[in-house]
Amino acid sequence: MNLFEQIGYLFSNYDVVGSFWVNIQLTFWAAIGAMILGTVLALMRVSPAPSLQWAGLTYVTLVRNTPLTIIITMGVLGVWGQLQITFADNFDLNFFIFACIGLAVYHAAFVCEALRSGVNTVPLGQAEAARAIGLPFLTAARLVIFPQAFRGAVAPLGNTLIALIKNSTVAAVGSVATETSSVMRTMIEFNGNMVVLIFMIFAVGYVILVVPVGVVTTTLSRKLAVAR
Amino acid sequence: MRNTRVTIAAVAAAAALTLAACSSDSSDTDTDAGGDADTTSEESEDTGGEGGGDTIRIGIKFDQPGLGYQEGSEYTGFDVDVATYVAESLGYTPDQIEWVSAPSAQRENLLQTGQVDMIFATYSITDDRDEVVDFAGPYYVAGQDLLVRADDDSITGPEDLNGKNLCSVTGSTSAERIKEDYAEDVQLVEQAGYADCVTVLESGQVDAVTTDDIILAGLAATPANQGKFKVVGNPFSEENYGIGIPEGSDQCEAINEAVTAMIDSGDWESFVSANTEGTGYTPNADLNPPTLRGC
Amino acid sequence: MSAQVLFDAPGPKGRRNMVIVNIVGAIVVIGIAVLVLIRFGQTGQLEADRWTSMFTANAWMNFLIPGLRNTLIAAALSIVFSMLFGIVFGLGRLTTIAPLRWISGIVVEFFRAVPVLIMMVAFWLGFGYAQTFDPNTVPLVAVVLALTLYNGSVIAELVRSGVFGLPKGQREAAAAIGMTHSKSLRLVELPQALIAMLPSLVSQFVVILKDSALGSWVTYNELLFMSRLYGSGNGNMLQALIVAALIFILLNWMLTKLADYVAKRLSSRTAAPVHAPDADVQEEIEEKAKA
Numbered sequence: 138m139n140l141f142e143q144i145g146y147l148f149s150n151y152d153v154v155g156s157f158w159v160n161i162q163l164t165f166w167a168a169i170g171a172m173i174l175g176t177v178l179a180l181m182r183v184s185p186a187p188s189l190q191w192a193g194l195t196y197v198t199l200v201r202n203t204p205l206t207i208i209i210t211m212g213v214l215g216v217w218g219q220l221q222i223t224f225a226d227n228f229d230l231n232f233f234i235f236a237c238i239g240l241a242v243y244h245a246a247f248v249c250e251a252l253r254s255g256v257n258t259v260p261l262g263q264a265e266a267a268r269a270i271g272l273p274f275l276t277a278a279r280l281v282i283f284p285q286a287f288r289g290a291v292a293p294l295g296n297t298l299i300a301l302i303k304n305s306t307v308a309a310v311g312s313v314a315t316e317t318s319s320v321m322r323t324m325i326e327f328n329g330n331m332v333v334l335i336f337m338i339f340a341v342g343y344v345i346l347v348v349p350v351g352v353v354t355t356t357l358s359r360k361l362a363v364a365r
Numbered sequence: 366m367r368n369t370r371v372t373i374a375a376v377a378a379a380a381a382l383t384l385a386a387c388s389s390d391s392s393d394t395d396t397d398a399g400g401d402a403d404t405t406s407e408e409s410e411d412t413g414g415e416g417g418g419d420t421i422r423i424g425i426k427f428d429q430p431g432l433g434y435q436e437g438s439e440y441t442g443f444d445v446d447v448a449t450y451v452a453e454s455l456g457y458t459p460d461q462i463e464w465v466s467a468p469s470a471q472r473e474n475l476l477q478t479g480q481v482d483m484i485f486a487t488y489s490i491t492d493d494r495d496e497v498v499d500f501a502g503p504y505y506v507a508g509q510d511l512l513v514r515a516d517d518d519s520i521t522g523p524e525d526l527n528g529k530n531l532c533s534v535t536g537s538t539s540a541e542r543i544k545e546d547y548a549e550d551v552q553l554v555e556q557a558g559y560a561d562c563v564t565v566l567e568s569g570q571v572d573a574v575t576t577d578d579i580i581l582a583g584l585a586a587t588p589a590n591q592g593k594f595k596v597v598g599n600p601f602s603e604e605n606y607g608i609g610i611p612e613g614s615d616q617c618e619a620i621n622e623a624v625t626a627m628i629d630s631g632d633w634e635s636f637v638s639a640n641t642e643g644t645g646y647t648p649n650a651d652l653n654p655p656t657l658r659g660c
Numbered sequence: 661m662s663a664q665v666l667f668d669a670p671g672p673k674g675r676r677n678m679v680i681v682n683i684v685g686a687i688v689v690i691g692i693a694v695l696v697l698i699r700f701g702q703t704g705q706l707e708a709d710r711w712t713s714m715f716t717a718n719a720w721m722n723f724l725i726p727g728l729r730n731t732l733i734a735a736a737l738s739i740v741f742s743m744l745f746g747i748v749f750g751l752g753r754l755t756t757i758a759p760l761r762w763i764s765g766i767v768v769e770f771f772r773a774v775p776v777l778i779m780m781v782a783f784w785l786g787f788g789y790a791q792t793f794d795p796n797t798v799p800l801v802a803v804v805l806a807l808t809l810y811n812g813s814v815i816a817e818l819v820r821s822g823v824f825g826l827p828k829g830q831r832e833a834a835a836a837i838g839m840t841h842s843k844s845l846r847l848v849e850l851p852q853a854l855i856a857m858l859p860s861l862v863s864q865f866v867v868i869l870k871d872s873a874l875g876s877w878v879t880y881n882e883l884l885f886m887s888r889l890y891g892s893g894n895g896n897m898l899q900a901l902i903v904a905a906l907i908f909i910l911l912n913w914m915l916t917k918l919a920d921y922v923a924k925r926l927s928s929r930t931a932a933p934v935h936a937p938d939a940d941v942q943e944e945i946e947e948k949a950k951a
Binding site for chain 1: 394470530552553554561570631
Binding site for chain 1: 872888
């Protein structure tokens, strides 16, 4: 078989494109979850209430220092396996949801830190001005601080998204057998002689997914940067 | 500035040393893999010597309770017992055995490159494998079967699995076979290892675990699982466990003699019962003890 | 610290509100904890021997400590190699020789984009198939190589940005006393850049340590692998995973502390700005500790 025949063989026998689609879906749902949870955490961390600050800090410190692999394993073997919490009767859907939650829980800590670093780009004068015109904390945060903070946070948020795309492969550990690293594993196990080609297919696939995200966020962060 | 340069030089030197250690590691793997600093398994401390002709390298599973299981520097299980017996007949004491991890996907490689002398790792004799390696034995005839909770009487064979949940390890053939031939509507979850399957079987999240019956019995016989599970005893395949040896090896006859002696002396039976104790498992009597197929 | 200036020092009403928020926050946290504990109780996870069996000699001597040792071996090797890789390719991206610069750029961008797990699985099966290494060391090689290529590429970017972060005067001064570009890079800029980037470097080591847990997926018997093995053998998977997670958290937290300490010690020895990546987090922890 020449190179093109090999590629044809691999693509017709294995659902390579479908596996990437699974990772994109994982990334999509996990990104939404991480964004919501991360914003709540960031609000807690910059809020005036010490208990909320403490809770946010504890979450970030614990989750950022725990390997994602352990979080996902804990979801399937601990929460599903031992605590017997189930989200869907259909196994495929159930483990997909578990993987999304694990990814969201982990990346929320990074979203929180990205937003907080965004908050730090907002000059003190903005917050002082907001208070001077009598805005209470939540209103000041909503109308003045966060719109600017989000702009300042575009670059770190983009990095978190790139990390999330790549980390979606860890769903393999959580029994999601249709995503890229599991499919690649099966392909190599049955076609060891094509290992380099198979690896390159998946590696290039990720380059194609990741590089545009990097370019877009860099352009966006330049465009949106608040001129000061 | 001087301090900085010293630091960098030191880092570079350390890196160079590690590189050197690593490259020597890769170049003479076939002669002396036990003594390198990088070796992760435990036997490096046990062998100690020059890695000469005094030891025999045997491939086993490291993660299968009841068959081949590593606990610290101890190795236990049916495969380990049989391997120790055969090695002893060939003139090696247990101290001279060097255990090597032989995951399913790497067994042929290990033999072809001479990295192990024999393999006892739930290694079914198949035509494909027979073309690239030689087999002595078989020393056991297993069958793919189901493990269920001890109080579950609703599952007596693979046909009963429709609408139930089944656990297997990634890439297992028995789960595929059940789905294709017996129960279309089975829900399948894949785990990294069978032991993980057993924990979710215990909690009730799955109803059955499938693989070879003796592997299931071995899992059920571990101290923590005693009395909790039973092997259904309705095998739906025939797996002849052979002893893998390199193609053209002259050891085959001697190994088969040792296996025959082990079966005749009753040691075979005591190995089986010792490693499946408390599970009510008995080997398929029509096929066991196995008839050797000759070299 | 704009975060602290988002709000005024609370007045009487503010203080009352804060007490209410504190109480509500505490109730929510305690409520979640109670729910979890109830679930633990319902499924028998609170049974004493599931926890006590985590603190036996067998658990530590045969599983957790060997696993931890293997985790540290893989992490240490990956740290050394990725430093080397990072310096070589970081300088490669700064050299005046264009082809070298392009190649370094492609290598770095490529390995930053490929997921570590994809590399690890491919190397694990690939080396197993190619029979390049002793089968017992293949998982370790796969883990170390995958971690090296990814984190080495990140470090290469750190080196590059570290050199760019230096004040222009450093380069100009080197040129003024007649140093060539490469000499200035080697003797003046890189040493200072390395010191300035040390805190970020240490936080990259945290990433290496965390990602080494992926090795469990390619049968490298590191801490997570061994605790899974122990947990499944003793029917206390959840407890085993919790202990493994705590060990990882402790190790990484100590590394983060180290990054902070290093940043404080070294800021006087370079012209570039030095700050711990988590300076804010650390400062707040310290404030809490003092209060």
